[in-house]
Amino acid sequence: MKATPLSNCERRFLLRAIEERKRLDGRQCYDYRNVRISFGVDYGCCIVELGKTRVLAQVSCELVPPKANRPTEGILFFNLELSPMAAPGFEPGRQTELLVRVNRLIERCLRNSKCIDTESLCVVAGEKVWQIRLDLHLLNHDGNIVDAASIAGIVALCHFRRPDVSVQGEEVTVYTPEERDPVPLSIHHMPICVSFAFFQQGTYLLVDPSEREERVMDGVLVIAMNKHQEICTIQSSGGIMLVKDQVLRCSKITAVKVAEMTELIQKALENDQKARKEGGKFGFAESIPNQKITAFKMESAAVDTNNVEEQAEEIITKADPPAEVFTNPILHTPGTAQIGEGIENSWGELEESEREEVVEEEDESEAAGFEDQKMETEETITVEKTKNETIVVSDSEEEEVVILEPQEPPKRTRTQTSSKQEKTSKKTFNKRRRKKRAT
Amino acid sequence: MAAESGVAAEACVGQVVLPGDLLLLPAHPDEDGERLRLGTGTAPRGRLLCGPGLRRCGAGLLVTKCGLLRHRQAGSGAAAGGVYWVDSQQKRYVPVKGDHVIGIVTAKAGDVFKLDVGGSEQASLSYLAFEGATKRNRPNVQVGDLIYGQFLVANKDMEPEMVCIDSSGRSTGMGIIGQDGFLFKVSLGLIRKLLAPKCEIIEELSQLYPFELVLGMNGRIWVKAKTVQQTLIIVNILEACEYMTAEQRKQALAKLSGN
Numbered sequence: 180m181k182a183t184p185l186s187n188c189e190r191r192f193l194l195r196a197i198e199e200r201k202r203l204d205g206r207q208c209y210d211y212r213n214v215r216i217s218f219g220v221d222y223g224c225c226i227v228e229l230g231k232t233r234v235l236a237q238v239s240c241e242l243v244p245p246k247a248n249r250p251t252e253g254i255l256f257f258n259l260e261l262s263p264m265a266a267p268g269f270e271p272g273r274q275t276e277l278l279v280r281v282n283r284l285i286e287r288c289l290r291n292s293k294c295i296d297t298e299s300l301c302v303v304a305g306e307k308v309w310q311i312r313l314d315l316h317l318l319n320h321d322g323n324i325v326d327a328a329s330i331a332g333i334v335a336l337c338h339f340r341r342p343d344v345s346v347q348g349e350e351v352t353v354y355t356p357e358e359r360d361p362v363p364l365s366i367h368h369m370p371i372c373v374s375f376a377f378f379q380q381g382t383y384l385l386v387d388p389s390e391r392e393e394r395v396m397d398g399v400l401v402i403a404m405n406k407h408q409e410i411c412t413i414q415s416s417g418g419i420m421l422v423k424d425q426v427l428r429c430s431k432i433t434a435v436k437v438a439e440m441t442e443l444i445q446k447a448l449e450n451d452q453k454a455r456k457e458g459g460k461f462g463f464a465e466s467i468p469n470q471k472i473t474a475f476k477m478e479s480a481a482v483d484t485n486n487v488e489e490q491a492e493e494i495i496t497k498a499d500p501p502a503e504v505f506t507n508p509i510l511h512t513p514g515t516a517q518i519g520e521g522i523e524n525s526w527g528e529l530e531e532s533e534r535e536e537v538v539e540e541e542d543e544s545e546a547a548g549f550e551d552q553k554m555e556t557e558e559t560i561t562v563e564k565t566k567n568e569t570i571v572v573s574d575s576e577e578e579e580v581v582i583l584e585p586q587e588p589p590k591r592t593r594t595q596t597s598s599k600q601e602k603t604s605k606k607t608f609n610k611r612r613r614k615k616r617a618t
Numbered sequence: 619m620a621a622e623s624g625v626a627a628e629a630c631v632g633q634v635v636l637p638g639d640l641l642l643l644p645a646h647p648d649e650d651g652e653r654l655r656l657g658t659g660t661a662p663r664g665r666l667l668c669g670p671g672l673r674r675c676g677a678g679l680l681v682t683k684c685g686l687l688r689h690r691q692a693g694s695g696a697a698a699g700g701v702y703w704v705d706s707q708q709k710r711y712v713p714v715k716g717d718h719v720i721g722i723v724t725a726k727a728g729d730v731f732k733l734d735v736g737g738s739e740q741a742s743l744s745y746l747a748f749e750g751a752t753k754r755n756r757p758n759v760q761v762g763d764l765i766y767g768q769f770l771v772a773n774k775d776m777e778p779e780m781v782c783i784d785s786s787g788r789s790t791g792m793g794i795i796g797q798d799g800f801l802f803k804v805s806l807g808l809i810r811k812l813l814a815p816k817c818e819i820i821e822e823l824s825q826l827y828p829f830e831l832v833l834g835m836n837g838r839i840w841v842k843a844k845t846v847q848q849t850l851i852i853v854n855i856l857e858a859c860e861y862m863t864a865e866q867r868k869q870a871l872a873k874l875s876g877n
Contacts, residue, residue, distance in 0.1 A: 186763070192799065
């Protein structure tokens with residue numbers, strides 16, 4: 180699917196709002212959105228929500244032979260996928276520039292920073308090492324995929340437990356989770372990415388841009404840092420030119436944000452640990468809240484139905500039963516009849532479709548089940564067209580009323596159809612008249 | 619397909635129905651019109667209108683969308699016997715003929731503008747379909763502008779076609795939406811709720827600040843107030859109305875008007 184285009188009015192409004200230092204959701208320029216971390220039942224599975232942006236992370240491990248040039252190190256594999264459910268513009272199997280950029284950033288942030296001790300993943304040097312695989316899925320795109328993905332990645336890695344292994348001589352025993360508790364990975368530090376969006380050639384800067392803000396930004400600067408204030412990776416994209424002190428300012432802001440975020444992550448991990456130990460409930464079903472849609476709730480309005488039945492009975496007993504035949508047509512002159520009051524004159528629309536004719540006929544008569552009568556009138560229409568006797572144009576306000584001389588005395592037994600005949604003959608005549616006028 | 623025995627439609631009004639449910643309509647009334655029974659078990663006379671989410675099938679109505687079943691006893695006229703429809707929650711819009719929507723111009727191709735309306739295809743809009751437009755006097759429409767119009771043609775076989783005038787040639791409020799203001803998207807159910815006559819939300823908001831509002835049936839809302847701050851407040855309240863109950867909304871508005 181194509182992504183929804185950004186309209187001019189949105190762009191103008193967003194830029195104006197940013198100039199006034201206002202953001203769409205009421206945040207300040209350096210504020211992050213609410214971060215929610217929830218863990219699944221398995222170790223190593225977590226969902227991180229940064230505002231409405233949601234990323235699912237899953238860590239898994241496998242014993243494989245190591246790489247030839249690094250026989251004593253484990254293997255790390257990172258993969259981020261932009262699911263089509265995240266945004267209408269994402270299609271499966273298509274490598275977009277965004278996907279490549281985010282994947283590279285996550286890899287640099289987590290691999291090059293050496294936050295995971297790969298030496299500890301070695302089981303038998305040169306033969307068996309652990310391959311740790313981190314899969315990230317973007318479930319909803321509301322801006323700032325990089326930050327959400329990096330948080331999800333590091334949280335999942337910290338949460339993950341690999342099976343315990345023991346080596347005795349040549350024998351390697353891998354214990355199942357039932358035999359021995361699984362062992363966490365050895366993680367030195369937690370690098371977290373922080374994104375800065377720049378507007379108006381670097382004049383204005385926003386932390387954690389939302390999706391709308393990302394559409395109008397000039398460029399973005401991503402800094403990955405850990406709580407020891409070590410910069411793990413830094414990347415600027417979008418072609419903006421940044422001054423030195425801007426970059427330094429951003430790095431100071433990053434330090435503050437990363438400290439807060441690390442604290443939050445630690446707390447979340449501890450809570451989950453506690454819940455599991457105490458035997459409490461854990462997993463997504465518990466932690467993801469339900470949202471109630473109240474859009475369809477209408478306050479019930481009291482209706483006074485006290486004497487509805489009596490009123491209705493009264494009305495019915497007084498009213499005449501609906502006649503099977505049509506009400507007596509009003510005879511204007513011999514050969515012309517009018518049934519009912521009729522609705523506003525809309526004969527001008529006759530030429531458009533026969534359907535209009537049928538609607539009119541239904542409106543002007545009151546009984547139900549007139550389909551068969553319609554069939555009869557349709558046959559008679561063709562008959563009437565050929566006969567057109569002398570015309571007398573009346574001076575009535577309804578200028579379209581034309582009084583025709585009767586063609587032949589209709590059988591009085593079928594009053595309904597004959598009246599319809601005359602009515603349709605009126606209409607058909609007008610049809611012809613209209614056509615004459617048009618030419 | 620094994621047909622389950624259906625449930626009476628009247629019994630399900632206000633309850634959740636799922637696709638595949640068969641709703642039985644009450645038996646047809648006697649054709650003899652002289653005897654009319656009135657009471658709680660009145661059979662509807664005349665034509666019964668089958669609304670969105672339902673399809674006629676043999677004995678009754680087949681549910682095609684999940685949601686709450688609604689019923690309205692229409693007064694008199696052609697649709698006596700009432701309307702049944704399913705209120706479902708949806709964010710993805712499907713073009714329907716006659717709907718008024720807000721579209722974003724994506725391309726100008728000769729005599730025709732291409733608009734994105736949130737459906738699977740882009741809608742086309744002729745430049746003559748504006749009030750007072752002639753071959754010499756073209757409307758001033760740029761790529762990225764917002765247009766409020768209605769669907770002239772919208773079925774699954776053709777690309778939808780929009781116009782900005784009604785059948786008599788008047789614009790009745792349709793056309794290019796002004797330059798300022800903000801556009802955002804909500805679910806279709808909220809739009810229907812806001813378009814209901816005497817909507818409480820809109821009345822309460824109008825007590826707060828004066829503002830201009832355009833609601834498109836494709837889930838898009840355009841708002842313009844005097845300042846950016848006011849516009850943002852209205853946008854946030856409308857977005858939050860989906861999940862807020864009436865009391866929460868009143869509280870939020872009271873807090874705002876107190877400031």
